[in-house]
Amino acid sequence: MSQIWILRRLFTVAYTLLVVSLIVFAITQVLPADAAVTLLGENATPEALAAVRERLGLNEPVVMQYLSWLGGMLHGNFGTSLRTGLPVAPTMMEALGRSLYLGSLSLILMLIIAIPIGILAAYKRGRAPDVVSSLFSYVGVSLPEFVTATLVVLFFASKLQLLPATGYVSPFDDFGASLVHLALPVLTVSLILVAHVSRMVRSETIDVLHSDYIRAARLKGLTPSTVLFRHTLPNALLPTITIVALDVGYLLGGIIVVEEIFAIPGIGRQVIVAITSRDLPSIQAAAIIMAATYAIVNTLSDIAYAVVDKRIRYD
Incomplete structure (x- = not known):
């Protein structure tokens, strides 16, 4: 893996975030919301509203407003919340930490469940374990988050x-209690991800089992466990890295619903509160x-893929 590729990928991430910032700023500009009215209320005097618009720079051209916001963001200043009057960055980063904690536990549980199910379904193709896992996958994919959470x-x-059913405890305060309170939301998110990843693991494992080097390994007299752990799994699970990284995008969207249902003060719930207010x-x-977060995770997945599979070279 060349340093040029890494620099090029970092430039792509930066360019992507720049485009996203343009889109986000443009969308928020057309929303039917006046920051001055939100701060002071509908009964505020025109003089007070004008003073607030002047202080917030709302009277400046849109381009200058964007450049000012972008410059502050690059320095870690995302502005001040119109709802609480507090800096946005610390609140959002703290909420992001809770969401990443929930997401990490969900991904770990998903991998623990999905990989064995996918491998078992591949080895028992067409038989009862494969049929049951397929039924579970179809049901899991078809059910939206709020239905799964309710059930x-x-x-x-x-x-x-x-x-x-609800609540959040910081792992720094009581790790055991935090796991207990996050058990249901983690299970909700994991069930949907398991349905997706287990089907991918099954498909990749079946392809590997029909490859020539697996047949050669069996003809050499290697034990089934050796064939499985030394030859089948390393090749069948490689695409899982990419699939898990792509599922992070779904995870970020699904967490918004899950956090609201289970009253978890993560970034998803912050988004809902911010939109409603x-x-x-x-x-x-x-x-x-x-x-x-999504861009960084996908970049790390590409790097991990190249590290695990020596045949992959990014030039």
Whole structure:
């Protein structure tokens, strides 16, 4: 992997975020919301509204407003929340940390479940395990997040009363309690991801099992476990890296719904609160942060793919 490729990829990420910033700023400009009215209320005097617009730079041309906002963002200043009056950046980054914690646990649980299911379905192709996993995958993909979350809450929290339905505990305060409170949202997100990834693992494993080097390994008299762990899995699971990275985009979108249902103060819930209160700086910051997270994760996945598979060379 050349340094030129890495620099080129970083430039692509920066260019992508620049385009996203233009789109986000343009969309928030056409929203039917006046920052001055949001701050002072509809009963504010015209003089007070004019003073606030002057202070916030709303009287400047749109291009100057964008350049000012972009310059502040590059220095870590996403503006001040119109709802709370506090700086947006610390609030959003703290919320992002909670969402990444939820997302990381969901991805770990998904991999633990999806990989064995996909491999088992591939080895038992056409038989009962394959049929059951396929049915589970189709149901999991077809159900939206709010339906899955509702079913999980009704079964585990309401009927069995095993886990809390809502709430969030920081892992730095009580790690065990944080896992208990995040069990249902993690399960909700993981079930949908498992349905997608397990089908991909199954498909890739079947392709590898029909390859010539697997036949050669079996003809050499290698044990089934050696064929599985040394030859099949390393090649079948490589595409999973890319699929998991692409699922991060879905994860960021799905977390918005899940966090609202389970009352988790992550970036998804911050987005909903910002939209309902027409808090434009918070909306802009959340969109940029989520886009940057997705771009960075996909870049890291490409690097990881090249590190794991020595045949891949980025020049």
